[in-house]
Amino acid sequence: MNTVCTPLAAVPPIAPAERVLTDxxxxxxxxxxAAVDSHGLACLRDVVPHDWLTAARDFVTHSVELNGAQELLVEDFAARPGTFAHQLVSDERVEPFMRQVATACRAGVGFGDGAIESELRLVNGPPRSAKPLWFHYDSTAITLVIPILIPTSTPGRSGELVLYPNRRPFRRRVVTNILEKCLSQNDFYRRWFVRYPGRRSDVRTEALEPGNAYVFSGYRSYHATLPSPPGSLRATLILHFGDVHDNSRLLNSIRGVERTIRRSIRTRRSSPTVAVQSSKCAWLAD
Structure with missing residues (x-):
């Protein structure tokens, strides 16, 4: 993925609501x-209301400037008051739900200040380079994906979520986690991994449907997004929760450096609201 920094257009605030998702x-x-542990993925069907989806689609189609970029990742998007994402994470049931799932998946997981990490991810058509799919592991115990716009094309070309579920355990040692990510999150390994015949029986491909929400362990599952067709726009809101290595001084130091880098990027681009993808400068800690 390419690093992209771009200002977000002003968007009218959405009226606050105590509850966004369905009862x-x-x-x-x-x-x-249990589904995440057994099958790698849980689908929460029809939990996202139509009105919320409409507001989210209006935003991504009219208020985000891609400027020709193939991909855009807006970090901490839900921290912006008045947006559809802030409205959702402010739902009084979302944080307790994610906490319960994360605790059930990983006893003793850390929660820091209890904040939900969020990203708004947009993909504009197919990749424009010969790079392999961006397979990676997350730093958090669970990941929740809410589709906003999903293109429709042939299987394997519709922006599906692809993952090798629960491929690794929760690591006790942070050094093991870092070394593992150094190995698995480089292009040479990614190409080798997807071409190895023995891996094909382990893969799970999920066609995402707006209105649903999808939960999996981003820490344990090696995952990526399949290509989208030309001329299409794919948009998802991604929530992360549960820090597996929250007491690690090493990771906290790395994250401090990452924050400094991101602030520097924002300063150079002279925009208070920018999108910075995290795979290049934060691929070990995130």
Whole structure:
């Protein structure tokens, strides 16, 4: 992925609401955690209301300037008051639900200040380079993906989520985690991994549907996004929760350096609201 910094256009604030997702979505946290552990992925069907999706689609189609970029990742997007993402994470049931699922998946996981990490990710058509799919691991115990716009094309060309579920355990030692990510998150390894015949039986490909929400362990599952067709726009809101190595001084130091780099990028681009993809400068800690 390329690093992209671009200002976001002003968007009219969305009226606050105590509840955004449908009633009852959070009633089965234990069942969701069991599905994630057994199958690698849990789908929460029809939990995202039409009005919320409409507001989110209006924003990504009219208020985000891609400026020809193939991909855009807006970090901490839900921290922007008045946006559809802030409205969702402010739902009083979302944080407890993610906490329960993360705890069920990983006993003793850290929660820091309890904040949900968020990203707005946009993909504009197919990749323009010969680079392999961006397979990676997340730093958090669970990842929740909410599709906003998903293109429709042939299988394998519709922006599907592809993952090798629960491929690794939660690592006890942060050094093991870092070394593992150094190995698995480079282009040579990614190419070798997807071409190895023995891996094909392990892969899970999920066609994402707006209106649903998808939960998996981003820390344990090696995952990526399949290509989108030309002329299409793919948009997802991604939420992360549960720090597996929250007490690590090493990772905290790395993250401090990453924050400094990102602030420097924002300063150079002279924009208070920018999108910075995290794979290049934060691929070990994130």
């Amino acid at each position: 009852g979505f959070d009633a089965s946290a234990a069942t969701v955690a």
